[in-house]
Amino acid sequence: MFLALKMSISVVSTTNSTCSALPGFHRSSLPRRFAVPMSKRSGSRRERERIVCACTTPSRNLGDELSSIDVNNSICSENLSVDRGDEDEADILIECKDVHKSFGEKQVLRGVSFKIRHGEAVGIIGPSGTGKSTILKIMAGLLAPDKGEVHICGRKRRGLVDDDGISGLRIGLVFQSAALFDSLTVRENVGFLLYENSCMPKNQIAELVTETLAAVGLKGVDDLMPSELSGGMKKRVALARSIIFDNTKESIEPEVVLYDEPTAGLDPIASTVVEDLIRSVHLKGENAMGKPGNIASYVVVTHQHSTIRRAVDRLLFLYEGKIVWQGMTHEFMSSTNLIVRQFASGSLDGPIRY
Ligand SMILES: Nc1ncnc2c1ncn2[C@@H]1O[C@H](COP(=O)(O)OP(=O)(O)OP(=O)(O)O)[C@@H](O)[C@H]1O
Numbered sequence: 001m002f003l004a005l006k007m008s009i010s011v012v013s014t015t016n017s018t019c020s021a022l023p024g025f026h027r028s029s030l031p032r033r034f035a036v037p038m039s040k041r042s043g044s045r046r047e048r049e050r051i052v053c054a055c056t057t058p059s060r061n062l063g064d065e066l067s068s069i070d071v072n073n074s075i076c077s078e079n080l081s082v083d084r085g086d087e088d089e090a091d092i093l094i095e096c097k098d099v100h101k102s103f104g105e106k107q108v109l110r111g112v113s114f115k116i117r118h119g120e121a122v123g124i125i126g127p128s129g130t131g132k133s134t135i136l137k138i139m140a141g142l143l144a145p146d147k148g149e150v151h152i153c154g155r156k157r158r159g160l161v162d163d164d165g166i167s168g169l170r171i172g173l174v175f176q177s178a179a180l181f182d183s184l185t186v187r188e189n190v191g192f193l194l195y196e197n198s199c200m201p202k203n204q205i206a207e208l209v210t211e212t213l214a215a216v217g218l219k220g221v222d223d224l225m226p227s228e229l230s231g232g233m234k235k236r237v238a239l240a241r242s243i244i245f246d247n248t249k250e251s252i253e254p255e256v257v258l259y260d261e262p263t264a265g266l267d268p269i270a271s272t273v274v275e276d277l278i279r280s281v282h283l284k285g286e287n288a289m290g291k292p293g294n295i296a297s298y299v300v301v302t303h304q305h306s307t308i309r310r311a312v313d314r315l316l317f318l319y320e321g322k323i324v325w326q327g328m329t330h331e332f333m334s335s336t337n338l339i340v341r342q343f344a345s346g347s348l349d350g351p352i353r354y
Pocket residue numbers: 103106108126127128129130131132133134135
């Protein structure tokens with residue numbers, strides 16, 4: 001499911017009125033999961049802007065292999081290139097501090113802390129059901145932690161993305177499957193936020209959409225419907241929707257993009273294309289137009305080794321609701337941590353039990 005949420009906090013308005021620049025499109029036709037509770041449909045325009053898309057030790061006795069884990073900061077005792085501590089706090093865009101989250105009786109996150117700095121390409125990995133998507137949604141402001149804090153550019157987020165009024169950072173979230181609006185064209189999907197929330201004229205938005213689609217390697221698809229696209233193309237359209245921004249604004253805030261399993265369901269070559277695309281829209285990359293990307297930092301949740309190797313520089317390993325290992329990608333394959341070794345090899349033998 002794709003979701004572009006913009007946090008400054010632009011996002012897509014889902015109030016129950018007709019779209020300003022998308023004739024005939026009515027927000028009530030949005031999928032039900034995108035609906036905004038009536039009680040939240042008041043307040044300022046900013047408040048009405050909404051999202052569309054929608055460590056303690058592990059509980060099991062894992063034996064000696066976990067004895068090297070520091071339960072306070074969750075860093076394995078291997079000699080790894082981990083977080084740079086107190087250095088240059090100014091470049092921290094998102095920080096999770098001791099985040100806890102439960103669903104009913106199920107404790108999913110049990111004290112997760114990490115920082116995402118300007119310029120970083122970070123992967124979150126770990127066994128299924130360990131809370132990777134949950135922490136992504138908490139970073140995005142779609143879910144609130146039960147305990148702990150999320151800081152955006154040094155400021156504590158008070159509620160969800162639409163409540164806190166924090167500006168200074170845009171956050172784009174690209175869900176696993178595209179979740180494009182089936183009844184809208186590619187152009188309308190990609191330009192949705194701008195049609196809704198910007199003062200840009202329609203022809204200018206259309207031009208920007210075409211340019212953004214070209215940046216992700218798509219040409220001549222503006223008028224197609226999502227049903228006419230392949231799975232890989234839908235992922236690219238979803239990416240375009242997450243990175244487009246109002247370039248007429250005087251100041252452009254940096255953007256962090258959060259990708260939830262962006263290569264899931266793709267064949268190896270299509271995965272490589274998406275992995276390179278993720279790199280290319282980053283500020284250290286070069287997009288399909290030969291221009292530097294605009295994305296300041298990104299976080300990728302993935303299970304795929306190719307994505308780990310190709311698309312990220314630093315890894316956080318989440319297991320049983322805690323970060324039990326972190327290091328650079330090149331340190332992952334050679335790690336002596338038994339959890340990491342089992343995960344990397346896919347072995348059934350080891351501390352991770354299914
Ligand atoms: N909204 C929700 N309500 C109830 N339980 C939830 C909700 N969201 C997630 N969970 C549960 O929380 C746990 C963690 O889910 P999450 O999707 O974050 O895991 P994950 O690590 O991303 O898994 P996977 O790798 O399989 O996608 C799962 O047991 C899931 O069922």
